[in-house]
Amino acid sequence: MADYNHRKIEKKWQKIWEKSGIYKTKEIKSKPKYYILDMFPYPSGEGLHVGHPRGYIATDVYSRYRRMKGFNVLHPMGWDAFGLPAENYAIKHKIHPKIAVNKNIATYKRQLKAIGLDYDWSREINTAAPNYYKWTQWIFLQFFKKGLAFQSFEPINWCPSCKTGLALEDLDGNLCERCGTLVEKKPMRQWVLKITAYAEKLLKDLKLLDWPNPIIEQQKNWIGKSEGAIVKFGVRCQMSDVKNNIEVFTTRLDTIFGCTYLVIAPEHKLVSSIIRQLADQVSNLKEVEKYIQESKKKSEIQRTDLAKDKTGIELKGVKAVNPFNNEEASVFVADYVLGSYGTGAVMAVPAHDQRDFEFAKKYNLPIKMVICPNYPKPICPVLDKAYIEDGHLVNSGQFTSLTSQEAREKMADWLKKNKIGGKTIKYRLQDWVFSRQRYWGEPIPLIHCEECGAVAVSEKDLPVKLPPIKSYEPTGTGESPLANITKWVNVKCPKCNGPAKRETNTMPQWAGSCWYYLAYIVKENSKFKIPMPTGRQENSKLLKKWLPVDFYVGGAEHATRHLIYARFWHKFLYDIGVVPTKEPFHKLANQGLILAEDARKMSKRWGNVISPDEIIKNYGADTLRVYEMFMGPFEQAINWSADSMVGSRRFLERVYKLVSSIIRQPADQVSGVKNSNLERLLHQTIKKVTEDIENFKFNTAISALMILLNEMEKQSQLSIVSCQLFLKLLSPFAPHLSEELWQQLKAQSSRQRRGSPKAAKLKVFKSIHEESWPKYDKKMIKEETYKIPIQINGKVRAEIEIETDWKDEKVKEAALANETVKKWISGKEIKKVIYAKNKIVNIVV
Ligand code: ANZ
Ligand code: ZN
Numbered sequence: 001m002a003d004y005n006h007r008k009i010e011k012k013w014q015k016i017w018e019k020s021g022i023y024k025t026k027e028i029k030s031k032p033k034y035y036i037l038d039m040f041p042y043p044s045g046e047g048l049h050v051g052h053p054r055g056y057i058a059t060d061v062y063s064r065y066r067r068m069k070g071f072n073v074l075h076p077m078g079w080d081a082f083g084l085p086a087e088n089y090a091i092k093h094k095i096h097p098k099i100a101v102n103k104n105i106a107t108y109k110r111q112l113k114a115i116g117l118d119y120d121w122s123r124e125i126n127t128a129a130p131n132y133y134k135w136t137q138w139i140f141l142q143f144f145k146k147g148l149a150f151q152s153f154e155p156i157n158w159c160p161s162c163k164t165g166l167a168l169e170d171l172d173g174n175l176c177e178r179c180g181t182l183v184e185k186k187p188m189r190q191w192v193l194k195i196t197a198y199a200e201k202l203l204k205d206l207k208l209l210d211w212p213n214p215i216i217e218q219q220k221n222w223i224g225k226s227e228g229a230i231v232k233f234g235v236r237c238q239m240s241d242v243k244n245n246i247e248v249f250t251t252r253l254d255t256i257f258g259c260t261y262l263v264i265a266p267e268h269k270l271v272s273s274i275i276r277q278l279a280d281q282v283s284n285l286k287e288v289e290k291y292i293q294e295s296k297k298k299s300e301i302q303r304t305d306l307a308k309d310k311t312g313i314e315l316k317g318v319k320a321v322n323p324f325n326n327e328e329a330s331v332f333v334a335d336y337v338l339g340s341y342g343t344g345a346v347m348a349v350p351a352h353d354q355r356d357f358e359f360a361k362k363y364n365l366p367i368k369m370v371i372c373p374n375y376p377k378p379i380c381p382v383l384d385k386a387y388i389e390d391g392h393l394v395n396s397g398q399f400t401s402l403t404s405q406e407a408r409e410k411m412a413d414w415l416k417k418n419k420i421g422g423k424t425i426k427y428r429l430q431d432w433v434f435s436r437q438r439y440w441g442e443p444i445p446l447i448h449c450e451e452c453g454a455v456a457v458s459e460k461d462l463p464v465k466l467p468p469i470k471s472y473e474p475t476g477t478g479e480s481p482l483a484n485i486t487k488w489v490n491v492k493c494p495k496c497n498g499p500a501k502r503e504t505n506t507m508p509q510w511a512g513s514c515w516y517y518l519a520y521i522v523k524e525n526s527k528f529k530i531p532m533p534t535g536r537q538e539n540s541k542l543l544k545k546w547l548p549v550d551f552y553v554g555g556a557e558h559a560t561r562h563l564i565y566a567r568f569w570h571k572f573l574y575d576i577g578v579v580p581t582k583e584p585f586h587k588l589a590n591q592g593l594i595l596a597e598d599a600r601k602m603s604k605r606w607g608n609v610i611s612p613d614e615i616i617k618n619y620g621a622d623t624l625r626v627y628e629m630f631m632g633p634f635e636q637a638i639n640w641s642a643d644s645m646v647g648s649r650r651f652l653e654r655v656y657k658l659v660s661s662i663i664r665q666p667a668d669q670v671s672g673v674k675n676s677n678l679e680r681l682l683h684q685t686i687k688k689v690t691e692d693i694e695n696f697k698f699n700t701a702i703s704a705l706m707i708l709l710n711e712m713e714k715q716s717q718l719s720i721v722s723c724q725l726f727l728k729l730l731s732p733f734a735p736h737l738s739e740e741l742w743q744q745l746k747a748q749s750s751r752q753r754r755g756s757p758k759a760a761k762l763k764v765f766k767s768i769h770e771e772s773w774p775k776y777d778k779k780m781i782k783e784e785t786y787k788i789p790i791q792i793n794g795k796v797r798a799e800i801e802i803e804t805d806w807k808d809e810k811v812k813e814a815a816l817a818n819e820t821v822k823k824w825i826s827g828k829e830i831k832k833v834i835y836a837k838n839k840i841v842n843i844v845v
Pocket of ligand 2: 161
């Protein structure tokens with residue numbers, strides 16, 4: 001018998017599948033749709049390693065399964081080609097990013113195809129292609145027109161190595177997420193998207209989603225909703241009365257009678273304005289200014305680190321007035337308070353907040369307890385740390401004796417009545433810094449005119465193409481390299497026709513991935529037909545049909561970046577009437593990492609990278625696929641193991657050998673062989689594999705197939721039908737081998753039926769992947785009936801036969817109806833019938 005020649009088989013079927021277009025998604029009305037999506041890769045220069053395709057293989061298995069179940073499946077793939085990773089790679093290797101990216105795409109595509117993934121390549125997209133980014137720019141313009149894209153001059157995070165401004169989401173602590181460099185604060189002009197306008201919707205609609213809990217939690221924390229109050233403190237100086245107020249944000253208004261000082265963030269506008277207005281009254285002005293300078297060097301993470309010693313400096317000569325009791329409190333500038341959160345100022349309550357407690361101890365500030373844990377005996381303990389729980393109020397004027405909860409309500413009402421504050425909600429989420437001072441991104445389609453300000457490029461002039469350029473390295477001046485191309489920069493104002501300049505910043509790398517799942521749906525003849533808000537009906541029908549993405553699979557590292565950004569864009573597009581659903585991705589799963597055999601991340605640096613090319617060449621794509629699905633639970637990280645990989649290869653070799661032996665048998669020997677035990681196992685396996693695939697438990701699905709194979713190998717004779725069922729179950733995992741054997745079996749069985757080898761020639765090619773998914777027979781999966789004993793008053797008197805799925809009542813009835821039992825109990829009163837499941841029935845008379 002010829003050996004299992006994976007190379008020949010895999011090449012052959014990949015060609016035939018491509019030619020016959022079986023994976024192309026057609027707009028079939030009669031079938032229900034299923035949209036399954038992978039997080040698309042940015043094509044890096046190294047190509048794929050064996051860890052990358054774990055998720056792609058999983059969606060491939062799932063989409064094949066769904067197709068066989070009768071769904072019209074959309075399973076597309078594309079390239080996230082703009083952005084820093086691609087550009088940094090290009091700079092390092094001194095290749096123009098466009099050339100580098102295209103080369104890398106070619107490599108990725110070849111590798112993905114070699115794995116036998118069932119993508120509909122006619123819908124392939126590339127975020128860096130002008131026909132694609134035309135629409136990225138178009139969506140940006142819609143934000144702009146609604147006032148949700150605006151210019152800001154606030155200091156932002158700047159990576160001195162990548163030479164660009166970054167969004168909060170691009171940081172890893174206080175390091176640049178891309179290159180690990182410590183970021184700085186730099187004031188500069190930038191475009192910002194008002195994602196905070198969607199904070200509440202982003203939070204609320206999480207409950208519509210079927211996502212893993214950890215991701216939901218991360219999104220909640222990132223949005224960071226806080227319900228609290230704003231309070232205005234008056235400002236008083238020794239010599240003059242001031243009109244200034246200090247507004248603080250607090251979640252613990254109930255503690256306000258314990259406020260003994262105020263803290264303002266060093267970057268707060270109020271600090272500079274107090275210094276300006278009251279310079280002569282702040283006695284330690286020099287020191288204060290020095291402190292402010294120092295704090296600029298620290299990152300937010302350093303500043304808010306709970307373990308770090310807190311520093312600050314008093315504004316001597318300035319006092320704040322607590323509106324609740326008119327008491328004076330000193331005012332500090334301290335960098336543990338952030339300018340970017342709340343109001344940038346805090347009422348410090350050392351008795352009930354740990355940071356304030358430590359600060360108060362250090363600077364010898366009064367600690368006043370106002371929440372008592374020992375109510376109704378208001379004996380407050382001596383504190384060695386802050387008491388941070390709720391309790392009852394003490395020393396709090398008219399509010400004394402209320403619970404914390406009641407006090408927060410009543411005090412907020414009081415503030416509102418006196419017009420000095422009230423309830424408010426704050427979010428941690430910050431607006432999205434959306435401009436980059438880099439070359440390799442979508443140009444922001446705006447024009448600056450001295451007369452008209454920032455003006456949108458006319459929609460008919462989109463895309464604003466990224467001009468070809470020789471020197472694309474970042475300048476570091478805060479300007480993008482595009483600023484140097486005067487020919488491109490100088491244009492006429494679309495409004496007044498006067499001289500104007502193009503915006504030279506580009507969009508961040510996350511822009512293109514905010515709508516790519518829509519692009520796959522509306523791609524037609526290499527154009528994208530995004531429906532205009534005013535409605536191009538035929539296109540919105542497509543979006544209506546395919547949205548939302550039913551199942552989205554990718555890495556958990558995107559929890560608070562891509563998945564927040566894309567939800568934000570989608571919600572905006574929903575509000576302007578472009579998309580029909582509130583959320584883009586209904587169900588989500590995250591694959592675990594595949595680590596190297598040494599348990600480290602696969603990386604060039606460690607020299608432990610395994611390429612799928614090698615595995616496919618030596619063992620086959622089907623082996624790679626089966627192994628990656630079998631290696632362990634899908635969401636868990638796991639080490640690569642060459643030995644186990646070879647085990648998967650053995651499994652496929654055994655399948656090949658067994659089915660080949662059936663194919664070679666004379667026809668009359670394989671037909672009509674029935675074996676009830678094997679058939680039962682077959683149906684049990686259909687049930688198990690079906691349920692496991694549904695639940696992304698691929699490893700246990702494959703082990704069920706292994707058990708079935710063991711049994712099949714033991715049979716002296718096997719029916720073609722059982723082989724066919726086996727192959728169908730295996731086909732999502734090992735599509736090439738299953739197809740090869742399936743087609744051979746088909747030829748064999750039609751020879752049998754028609755008796756002529758000629759008739760066996762197939763006229764129309766029908767792939768196993770277009771066959772229907774096997775159904776199990778409920779009756780078949782039951783174990784045979786079995787016997788249990790019946791005791792009467794402690795002695796075994798009879799035996800009955802029962803079936804596994806009988807309910808307890810039915811077993812008891814059967815016991816009482818037994819002829820022997822009837823004799824023993826006739827004329828007696830039955831006191832109790834006890835059934836010990838699957839073991840024994842006890843009758844007490
Ligand atoms: C007084 C107080 C008393 C507070 C108390 C807490 C406990 P979350 O829940 O995270 O929203 N805060 C407000 N703005 C701040 C800023 N810009 N930088 C640092 N801290 C700030 O936290 C809100 C609480 O964090 C607020 O409530 C405020 O301290 C502080 F027993 O006000 B609290
Ligand atoms: Zn960087």
